[in-house]
Amino acid sequence: MPTITEADVRSALSGVNDPARNQDVISLGMVQEIAIRDGNVAFALEAEPARAKALEVVRRACEQAVLSLPGVASVSAVLTAERRPQASAGPGASAHAISLPGVRSIIAVASGKGGVGKSTVTSNLALAMRRQGLQVGILDADIYGPSQPRLMGISGRPQSIDDRRIRPMTGYGIKVMSIGFMVDEERPMIWRGPMVQGALEQLLRDVEWGELDVLLVDMPPGTGDVQLTMSQRVPLRGAVIVSTPQDIALIDARKGLNMFRRVDVPVLGFIENMSWFACPKCGERTEIFAHGGAERAAAAMQVPFLGGIPLHLSIRETSDQGQPIVATAPESAEARAFVEVADRVAAALQEADTASMPEISFD
Numbered sequence: 001m002p003t004i005t006e007a008d009v010r011s012a013l014s015g016v017n018d019p020a021r022n023q024d025v026i027s028l029g030m031v032q033e034i035a036i037r038d039g040n041v042a043f044a045l046e047a048e049p050a051r052a053k054a055l056e057v058v059r060r061a062c063e064q065a066v067l068s069l070p071g072v073a074s075v076s077a078v079l080t081a082e083r084r085p086q087a088s089a090g091p092g093a094s095a096h097a098i099s100l101p102g103v104r105s106i107i108a109v110a111s112g113k114g115g116v117g118k119s120t121v122t123s124n125l126a127l128a129m130r131r132q133g134l135q136v137g138i139l140d141a142d143i144y145g146p147s148q149p150r151l152m153g154i155s156g157r158p159q160s161i162d163d164r165r166i167r168p169m170t171g172y173g174i175k176v177m178s179i180g181f182m183v184d185e186e187r188p189m190i191w192r193g194p195m196v197q198g199a200l201e202q203l204l205r206d207v208e209w210g211e212l213d214v215l216l217v218d219m220p221p222g223t224g225d226v227q228l229t230m231s232q233r234v235p236l237r238g239a240v241i242v243s244t245p246q247d248i249a250l251i252d253a254r255k256g257l258n259m260f261r262r263v264d265v266p267v268l269g270f271i272e273n274m275s276w277f278a279c280p281k282c283g284e285r286t287e288i289f290a291h292g293g294a295e296r297a298a299a300a301m302q303v304p305f306l307g308g309i310p311l312h313l314s315i316r317e318t319s320d321q322g323q324p325i326v327a328t329a330p331e332s333a334e335a336r337a338f339v340e341v342a343d344r345v346a347a348a349l350q351e352a353d354t355a356s357m358p359e360i361s362f363d
């Protein structure tokens with residue numbers, strides 16, 4: 001198989017015209033962020049948001065042109081909003097901060113690494129908060145492996161309200177937005193930092209969330225640049241860090257803590273997932289890993305411990321079936337563990353709020 005290069009991709013794309021401007025997409029400077037991995041190609045096409053619909057044909061033509069190159073296994077082209085030069089911000093203003101007017105608190109659910117159950121915790125936490133009477137939304141920012149559509153049992157595509165804004169999907173009374181609603185699940189997603197950023201910002205800004213008490217952001221796993229920028233640009237009220245009891249995961253969790261501290265986002269606490277093994281047959285509790293690691297680490301780092309969630313077959317099964325346990329078996333011991341964690345998150349949030357009361361000024 002020939003190895004595909006960025007130059008090959010550019011040359012193929014220089015044959016695709018934007019009919020409205022009668023020039024090819026390369027000359028127009030529309031192609032950004034070409035990423036190639038094992039014959040899988042991804043790139044972004046920058047466009048004015050108003051032209052997004054019209055450019056769908058061009059986007060497809062671009063995919064076809066690259067797909068026809070020998071050695072290309074898959075192509076994924078996404079339209080991203082054109083970056084206009086920023087208007088100069090006043091002193092002290094953050095030029096990049098995104099504001100979501102109807103959303104009271106945005107909370108990041110983060111983890112130092114993948115596979116610790118961050119997404120499972122996010123969906124069940126959202127449902128537990130809903131049971132507290134709150135209006136809750138989930139933004140699935142884990143765009144490398146969006147799992148909220150599956151976890152929340154939602155399929156289909158979100159409807160656009162006008163050319164700019166889209167309505168989130170709803171499952172079990174929770175508003176959910178995920179890149180998973182827009183792209184094929186089988187398609188390998190290879191994104192580069194700035195492209196990820198663009199996609200996330202669009203998901204945040206262009207979604208009509210309406211009035212929400214809490215928006216939980218299921219963060220991409222890890223503590224790299226993407227997570228750091230995300231934590232800076234989104235007005236986070238706080239973050240919770242999901243970890244498993246093994247030491248190695250805790251080391252990663254520490255990195256998460258440091259990252260949020262660096263950008264002044266209050267860490268509301270640690271959640272220990274897969275804390276102990278609960279036997280599905282007899283209910284016996286077995287401490288497979290040295291249970292309590294997260295609690296001890298939390299104490300050492302002076303971060304609240306928000307509770308533990310057992311490793312239980314029913315949590316895995318209900319997640320896979322899109323029937324999260326807090327919604328479908330709220331009285332089970334596993335669901336109650338999530339509810340207790342949600343209560344502590346709510347309390348921690350209140351504490352963080354009182355600690356940072358907004359300044360009141362009288363004119």
Ligand code: ADP
Pocket residue numbers: 111113114115116117118119120121147221273274309310311312313315316317319320
């Ligand atoms: P992450 O978002 O951190 O990558 P996921 O939420 O996708 O992790 O969870 C990884 C896998 O572990 C999934 O198959 C999920 O069903 C399973 N899982 C997560 N938490 C639990 C738990 N407490 N008990 C049993 N299985 C769990």
